[in-house]
Amino acid sequence: MINNARRQTPNSGVLFTNNKKKGESSPDFTGEIDIAGKVMALSGWWKEPKSATSTAGRFLSLKAREPLVRR
Numbered sequence: 001m002i003n004n005a006r007r008q009t010p011n012s013g014v015l016f017t018n019n020k021k022k023g024e025s026s027p028d029f030t031g032e033i034d035i036a037g038k039v040m041a042l043s044g045w046w047k048e049p050k051s052a053t054s055t056a057g058r059f060l061s062l063k064a065r066e067p068l069v070r071r
Helices: none
Strands: 013-017 029-035 038-047 059-065
Touching (some): 013 038
Antiparallel strands (some): 013 029, 038 059
């Protein structure tokens, strides 16, 4: 969970480099985001455009989800 001392504004978050990748499908970045007061887990992957004619370069794909509950 995001530490209240680090939380600056609502609707913001943080991503860190994932140094514990287990495979190609593992996210390149992991972190948390506060969306309207609800803290969500955030993952990010570097992606390449599928179209060879795309003028856009590499981009970051993000996914927010409910945080895992550790038991």
